[in-house]
Amino acid sequence: MIDVKNISKTFYVSHEVKALKNVTCRIEKGEVVVIIGPSGSGKSTLLRCLNRLEEADEGHIIVDGVDILDRKTNINKARAEMGMVFQSFNLFPHKSVLENVTLAQSVVRKRSKQEAAERAMALLKKVGIAEKAKVYPDQLSGGQQQRVAIARALAMDPKVMLFDEPTSALDPEMIGEVLDVMKTLATEGMTMVVVSHEMGFAREVADRMIFMDEGAIVEEGTPEQIYSNPRQARTKLFLSQIL
Amino acid sequence: MRRPGQRSRLGRGRFYSHFWMSFFFLGVLATLSGLYYATLKVDYVWRWYRIPQYFYYQENVEVRAYIRGEVAEITREGDVAHVLVIGDGERGEHKLPPDAVHVEQGDTIYPGDVLGSYREWRTGILLLGLWMTLKVSLVAIFAGVFIGLAAGLCRISSNPALKWAAITYVELIRGSPLLVQIFIWYFVLGTLINTLLAQTGFSQLSPIWYGVTSLAFFAGAYVAEIVRAGIQSIHRGQMEAARSLGMSYPQAMSHIILPQALRRILPPLAGQFISLIKDSSLLGLIAIRELTKATREVVTTSLQPFELWFMCALLYLILTFSLSMFVQYLERRAVIS
Numbered sequence: 001m002i003d004v005k006n007i008s009k010t011f012y013v014s015h016e017v018k019a020l021k022n023v024t025c026r027i028e029k030g031e032v033v034v035i036i037g038p039s040g041s042g043k044s045t046l047l048r049c050l051n052r053l054e055e056a057d058e059g060h061i062i063v064d065g066v067d068i069l070d071r072k073t074n075i076n077k078a079r080a081e082m083g084m085v086f087q088s089f090n091l092f093p094h095k096s097v098l099e100n101v102t103l104a105q106s107v108v109r110k111r112s113k114q115e116a117a118e119r120a121m122a123l124l125k126k127v128g129i130a131e132k133a134k135v136y137p138d139q140l141s142g143g144q145q146q147r148v149a150i151a152r153a154l155a156m157d158p159k160v161m162l163f164d165e166p167t168s169a170l171d172p173e174m175i176g177e178v179l180d181v182m183k184t185l186a187t188e189g190m191t192m193v194v195v196s197h198e199m200g201f202a203r204e205v206a207d208r209m210i211f212m213d214e215g216a217i218v219e220e221g222t223p224e225q226i227y228s229n230p231r232q233a234r235t236k237l238f239l240s241q242i243l
Numbered sequence: 244m245r246r247p248g249q250r251s252r253l254g255r256g257r258f259y260s261h262f263w264m265s266f267f268f269l270g271v272l273a274t275l276s277g278l279y280y281a282t283l284k285v286d287y288v289w290r291w292y293r294i295p296q297y298f299y300y301q302e303n304v305e306v307r308a309y310i311r312g313e314v315a316e317i318t319r320e321g322d323v324a325h326v327l328v329i330g331d332g333e334r335g336e337h338k339l340p341p342d343a344v345h346v347e348q349g350d351t352i353y354p355g356d357v358l359g360s361y362r363e364w365r366t367g368i369l370l371l372g373l374w375m376t377l378k379v380s381l382v383a384i385f386a387g388v389f390i391g392l393a394a395g396l397c398r399i400s401s402n403p404a405l406k407w408a409a410i411t412y413v414e415l416i417r418g419s420p421l422l423v424q425i426f427i428w429y430f431v432l433g434t435l436i437n438t439l440l441a442q443t444g445f446s447q448l449s450p451i452w453y454g455v456t457s458l459a460f461f462a463g464a465y466v467a468e469i470v471r472a473g474i475q476s477i478h479r480g481q482m483e484a485a486r487s488l489g490m491s492y493p494q495a496m497s498h499i500i501l502p503q504a505l506r507r508i509l510p511p512l513a514g515q516f517i518s519l520i521k522d523s524s525l526l527g528l529i530a531i532r533e534l535t536k537a538t539r540e541v542v543t544t545s546l547q548p549f550e551l552w553f554m555c556a557l558l559y560l561i562l563t564f565s566l567s568m569f570v571q572y573l574e575r576r577a578v579i580s
Contacts (some may be wrong), residue, residue, distance in 0.1 A: 053483055080489025090484035094502050104488035107498060149484075156488060 001160060001191055002027040002050060007059030009045055009215075019045040020056065021215040027160070032192045034202040034223075037212035038238060043195045046212070047162050050193065051082045064159055080108050083153030087165040089145040091137040091152070097124065098133040101152045109156065116155075123151040127181050143174030147181055160191040167198055199243060203227065211235045287549060294550050297369040297541050305360040306343075310335045314350045326358050369551075372537025373558050379455055379533060380520045380562075386459035387519065388512075391466020396496070398471045409467060416464035421457070422525050428457035429529040454526040462519045469515065473508035474500055506577045513570035517563045524559075534558055 009020040019042045027033050035043045048054040050061060052068050052075055061068040066078050092100050101120035105111045111119070124130040127147040129140075137145055146166055153161060163182065167175040179201050186192060186205040196202065202209055202223055209226045211219045211234075219226065219235045227243075230236045282289070312330025319325075319341045326344060328335040330352075343361035346352070397409035416424070429450060437447040477500050485495035527536030538555040542548045 051487055053487065076486075076489045076491050079487055082487070084484075084487035086480060086484060088478075088480055090478075090480035092481065092484070092499055092503075094506075103498060104485075104490060107494050108489040152488070 001029040001031070001064060002193070003060075003062040004046075004050075005060045005062075007046075007049060007056040007061060009042075009049060009054060009056050018215050020049070022059075023212075023215070023217055024059075025210060025217060025220070027191065027193055029191055030189045031207045032186045032190075032194070032205050033208050033210060034194045034196055034206040035210045035212060036195075036197065036199075036202065036238070037218075041212040042215040043210075043212045044164055045215075047164050047193060047195050050162060051079050051084060053084075076108070080104075080156050081159045083150075083156060083158035083161040085146070085149050085153055085161065085163045085166045087168050089137075089142070089149045089169070091145055091149055093137050095136075096133070097129070097135055097137065097140070097148050100137065100148060101155050104152070105155050119155055120151070123154050124148070126154075126184075127151045128177070141174060142170045143177045146170065146174075146178045150178075150181055150185075154185075160193065161185065163192065163194040163196065165195050165197070167196065197242065199227075211238065213238070282549065289550065290547055291550055293545060293547055294554055297367040297545075297551075299370065300365055300367055301362045302365045303360060304363050306337050306339045306358045307354075308335060308337070308352045308356045308358055309354055311353055312351075314346050314348050314352060317344060317346075317348055324359075328352050328358075368532075368537045368541055369534070369554070369558070372532055372534040373562075375531065375537075376520070376523050376533040376535075376559075377562065379451065379458065379526060379531070380516075380523050382455050383458035383462060383519055383523070384516050386455070387462030387466055387515075390459060390463030391470055394463060394467035395470025395474065398467055399474060413464045413467050416461055417468075421461050421522055422528070424461055425454065425457045425525055425529060428453045428460075450529045451526075451531050454523075454529055454531045458519060458523060458526070461522070462515060465515050465518075466512065469508050469511045470504070472511075473504035476507055477503050506574075509570060509574050509577065513567055516566055516570075520562050520566065521559060 004023060004025045006022050006024055007020055008018070008022055011017045011019055021042075023042075023046060035046065037043045045054055049056045050063065050068070056069060059069070063078060064081065066073055068075070068078055091097075092103070095103060098117065098120055101123060102113075102116040105116035105119060106113065109116075121130060121133065124133055127150055129144055129147050129151070132140060132144065132148075137148065140148065150161075150166075166182070167178050170178065175198070179198060182192070182194070182201070183205050194201075194206075206223050209221060209223055210217055211226065211230075211232075213234050219230060219232045226235065227239065230239060306326075308328055310328060310330045310333045312328045312333065312335070314326060315329040315334075316327040317324060318327075322340060323338055324341040324344050326337040326339065326346065328337070337358055339359045340361050343359040345357060345359045352358070394409045394412055397405040398413070400406050400409075433448070433450070433453045440447055481499055481503065482495055485499040486492070490498065523533055524535035526533050527539065530536075532540070534555060538551050542551050545551065
């Protein structure tokens with residue numbers, strides 16, 4: 001489904017920062033992959049490279065047979081197939097909840113107003129927030145906003161969902177409701193790439209975990225492997241710090 | 244929350260605010276009477292009653308015959324009277340209001356004789372000037388917004404040609420006086436364009452076009468900077484979210500970024516529009532009779548400069564104040580929706 005081959009990325013902020021160093025990984029269809037790692041390890045950069053919100057300097061990323069880093073690729077078309085959920089929700093504050101979910105459907109997918117609204121209501125029901133359809137985002141709690149953001153991404157009927165620390169900006173009591181929605185998605189067979197520190201979530205739904213540090217993949221494996229039997233010293237150290 | 248006029252626990256009471264408000268009004272009154280006293284000292288005679296005629300006045304219209312002959316027929320149809328004068332192989336027809344006719348059938352008429360006279364309301368020069376100022380400003384505002392929006396978008400574009408064109412434009416305009424720009428538009432570009440138009444057989448453009456253009460380009464540069472700041476004040480995540488859904492850059496701009504930016508730039512934009520209305524007073528220098536030039540003309544004939552300049556300032560104030568009220572209304576609506 002997603003094939004990442006030898007990508008590298010360097011940022012220039014007063015000095016050179018190598019965010020990704022020669023990263024290679026594969027994500028299969030229907031797989032749930034959780035990426036963990038200390039802050040600054042490049043996990044968010046890797047995720048953002050997948051839909052070219054960041055442009056990798058070197059390497060190739062093939063999503064569903066399409067080379068994301070090819071100049072000839074229609075990136076808008078490719079992005080429409082990849083839903084993304086952000087740490088800070090990024091709902092459109094000047095649009096109602098319903099409009100947030102219908103806008104891209106009509107603008108990008110060219111669906112009729114009624115079709116888009118029906119799809120949006122079904123998804124809002126699914127994430128348990130249908131009664132707030134007419135409300136504006138600033139009247140919602142963080143957890144509710146993030147669930148709307150998930151519905152907004154799902155409305156495009158993406159083939160893969162990317163989650164960039166979806167629960168990091170939430171108050172503790174709201175994390176559960178967002179993780180529940182994500183679990184439902186996972187059980188339905190959605191391909192998911194999740195950057196997260198939610199270890200319980202990872203253990204429960206991840207098919208595979210990737211541990212990153214200093215811009216490189218240090219270790220990959222099933223949750224059991226990573227938790228109970230990490231091979232690398234850095235993985236052990238990180239897990240001992242957060243568990 | 245405190246009710247208006249209610250004394251806060253530790254704050255100042257009602258007496259405090261009343262005392263200082265009276266102080267303020269006394270100050271205003273003292274300034275005005277000081278001014279009035281000074282004008283009396285220099286023997287200036289205030290004649291406010293002469294001012295209304297520059298807004299609206301009645302003109303005596305006389306209808307005169309242009310041939311020699313006899314009044315052959317006077318027909319009254321509704322509120323128009325036709326006076327037919329027949330002379331030696333000539334005929335003259337005149338239209339005027341029925342009760343304005345001074346002649347009767349059979350009267351002998353010589354060229355230049357008054358057939359009738361009536362009074363007609365005419366728009367005064369001040370009102371015409373005000374209308375011209377309003378017209379010029381509105382056109383310049385609309386054009387300026389379009390120019391500014393385009394230049395602002397170019398300014399943040401990643402294309403170097405667009406970006407540097409916008410930077411050059413903004414810096415050139417902001418770096419020179421508006422009066423100089425008006426002269427360049429009128430005396431330099433105007434001469435060039437009009438000469439070229441004349442050579443190719445087209446009619447020439449009147450000064451008002453060059454005046455409006457100079458104002459529009461001047462305002463556009465400031466609007467461009469306001470637009471750029473407004474767009475850049477929108478969180479980066481908004482653009483990322485829109486793009487991640489598969490929207491193109493123009494789609495994301497028009498659906499997500501610009502609607503949000505517009506709300507933020509409304510107040511500084513209003514300030515710019517108000518400046519533009521005031522700056523339009525410079526157009527008098529290229530023979531456009533807007534409010535300031537109209538006032539200057541009236542002053543030279545009426546010799547009542549004090550009343551007229553105060554009136555001129557008041558008329559500008561009315562224009563700018565209504566505009567700022569209108570923008571406040573828009574702002575309130577934008578906040579609610």
